[in-house]
Amino acid sequence: MRPTAPNRAPVQEGPRINERIKALEVRLIDETGGQVGVISTRDALLRAEEAGLDLVEVSPDAVPPVCRLIDFGKFKYQQSKKAQEAKKKQVVIEVKELNLTPNTDAHDIETKQNHIRRWVAEKNRVRVGVKFRGREMSHQELGHEVLQQLIKGIEDLVVPEAPPRMEGRRLTITLLPRSEKEK
Known part of the structure; x- marks a missing residue:
């Protein structure tokens, strides 16, 4: 026992x-x-x-x-x-995630930009990832081009937290909403 x-x-x-x-x-x-x-x-x-x-x-x-x-x-x-008052005043910042591929088309990128605009208006961070499959890994510059094209259309609303970096088979970048002073 x-x-x-x-x-x-x-x-x-x-x-x-x-x-x-x-x-x-x-x-x-x-x-x-x-x-x-x-x-x-x-x-x-x-x-x-x-x-x-x-x-x-x-x-x-x-x-x-x-x-x-x-x-x-x-x-x-x-x-x-x-x-309760302290809890009300807390702001919860979500990180929204968006996935692309190196051969994402221009219209699809415009649609993704609209998603990002909506999320940034709600003061959320956005993590954008470009996923490489198979032989696409040998053409990582295509992923960088897709990211640059995406950011170019919304650069007045977001600022990159850091340059894009590879995490395994994904190229990721985190976008932060621009502050009112920066706009």
């Missing part, structure tokens, strides 16, 4: 509150947001109890730790709202 794990207290996520604060002294912020100063944790707990609030450790890494008198439920609500 396997030995059982010793009984451990569950690991608490988030800030420590009330009696779980281990520091001897804390820097206290009252319910109005004013700074009370550095006082003993016991005195801070008494103040929290008198006010009917919780003592919440806001900044545990500070010396001494910063604690605040606030209702813990309200504190958690405020934290979740802050997290």
Whole structure:
């Protein structure tokens, strides 16, 4: 039989509150947001109890730790709202991928340019790859020509991140949307 794990207290996520604060002294912020100063944790707990609030450790890494008198439920609500706002402001940049061959026709390139225009308008990066099959590897200059032809039609909208490079049997280049200043 396997030995059982010793009984451990569950690991608490988030800030420590009330009696779980281990520091001897804390820097206290009252319910109005004013700074009370550095006082003993016991005195801070008494103040929290008198006010009917919780003592919440806001900044545990500070010396001494910063604690605040606030209702813990309200504190958690405020934290979740802050997290939601931060998540809203994040911009997700996608990398769209486009595949060509060395013998891609001019009309097909125009169609691919229209795709790139749409993606760049949405502020996405575009990775363009030219795939070589069989004996096409001996004519890599055709792949470079196709890429140059593609970029020439949309150079007012995109800027190459780096020159084209070979990755196995693929010639790839990443195109970034031009910033408003560059246009």
